[in-house]
């Protein structure tokens with residue numbers, strides 16, 4: 001472990017992941033300091049989700065190490081649970097508990113994993129649901145909410161654990177366009193609170209404006225890792241350039257399509 | 262109509278029903294309690310086996326734990342296959358006479374309950390496994406990502422939903438068991454079927470005696486089925502939620 005690793009909240013060294021013969025992540029190296037907001041961009045299939053899932057131990061890496069606050073995350077179930085209670089994750093498909101109300105969704109892990117009192121769990125739930133604008137819906141079941149509402153509840157649920165790091169895997173990709181803004185705004189506010197965040201997203205404007213560092217991934221490699229203005233306006237790697245130009249073209253076309261009705 | 266000196270089918274039915282009413286009632290009671298107790302413990306067994314089959318063996322666990330898990334899983338699979346692959350009537354014979362030969366004193370009724378439990382457990386295990394699989398994997402990952410253990414996730418998130426999906430099949434299993442207890446007459450359990458056999462044999466009026474219990478079986482199953490359907494409908498109804506107005510300030 002390098003000295004650099006010790007000072008970081010999360011650091012990843014030499015991480016590789018294969019599914020059978022198919023190598024999805026290749027020698028990934030990067031570290032996240034407290035308060036950083038990192039956006040990971042890249043075309044689909046480049047391994048972004050797999051990277052986040054490895055960080056959260058939902059996938060087991062084939063090779064390499066993950067350190068949390070300078071300590072290697074071990075493969076024991078108990079340690080993994082402990083670690084996960086401090087590193088939250090927000091999924092593209094929300095993954096709320098369908099058999100529980102919004103309030104119960106937010107309270108369950110606080111009482112059962114952190115062993116906090118019901119009262120404390122309730123207060124945390126209300127506080128965080130308020131911050132995402134979902135407090136009035138405490139009695140609703142997930143199936144009674146829209147996608148954007150579900151995702152905001154999912155964020156509140158993760159926040160109730162008081163996580164040190166929050167991972168987001170394309171949190172707005174499954175949403176109707178008119179809901180995307182609400183969720184992005186919530187995330188933007190979170191970024192300003194100093195929470196450490198790693199966000200996989202296709203929302204380039206968001207990545208550019210909110211992240212403190214942007215990572216471009218391609219075919220399992222981290223191709224470029226730079227402050228957003230560098231990565232978006234003077235990308236060093238030709239693959240980054242190609243990806244961004246494709247994105248910019250899409251963007252212009254979209255704008256034109258809107259302009260032309 | 263002359264019910265004391267019966268001469269036609271209807272009169273015979275009424276005569277038998279009346280003459281043997283206490284035996285029929287006792288038979289019905291036996292049928293019911295074997296079905297209820299057997300199904301109940303069968304469900305528990307089925308849930309246990311179904312859950313065991315869902316447990317993933319973790320490469321990181323120590324070797325003893327992994328071997329134990331593997332053996333338990335194999336035992337479960339073999340058990341389920343055997344009991345699903347043989348008729349209950351044969352299972353009854355084997356359990357009862359096997360116990361006798363092993364010098365284990367067991368009443369026919371207890372042997373009957375045991376058979377129902379084992380049989381129900383095997384079928385329920387498969388049903389429960391299906392119910393567990395029907396809960397989408399995302400919710401599990403959602404729970405894990407909050408630090409919940411696989412066990413906690415199973416009991417708080419997966420099972421409650423699996424249970425809901427499995428309830429209709431549980432009702433079905435119970436009603437099937439109620440009827441299937443009739444095969445237990447072969448090991449001398451005095452449930453409804455055996456009572457009918459006895460009553461019919463006395464006067465050589467089998468047709469009428471079996472008609473009597475057919476009516477009893479039918480009425481019980483019909484009524485219970487309707488009740489369960491009603492209950493199911495009630496459970497399925499999701500009430501509209503009420504907005505918590507006290508938290509409305511400052512939100513859209």
Ligand SMILES: Nc1ncnc2c1ncn2[C@@H]1O[C@H](COP(=O)(O)OP(=O)(O)O)[C@@H](O)[C@H]1O
Nearest residue numbers: 019022024042043044045046047048049050051
């Ligand atoms: N569980 C899995 N089994 C096999 N292949 C997988 C699995 N998960 C992802 N992959 C493969 O890994 C590659 C990267 O996937 P993913 O990490 O989801 O990419 P991204 O999130 O960047 O779109 C894809 O080619 C995908 O097919």
Ligand SMILES: [Mg+2]
Nearest residue numbers: 048049050170
């Ligand atoms: Mg993805």
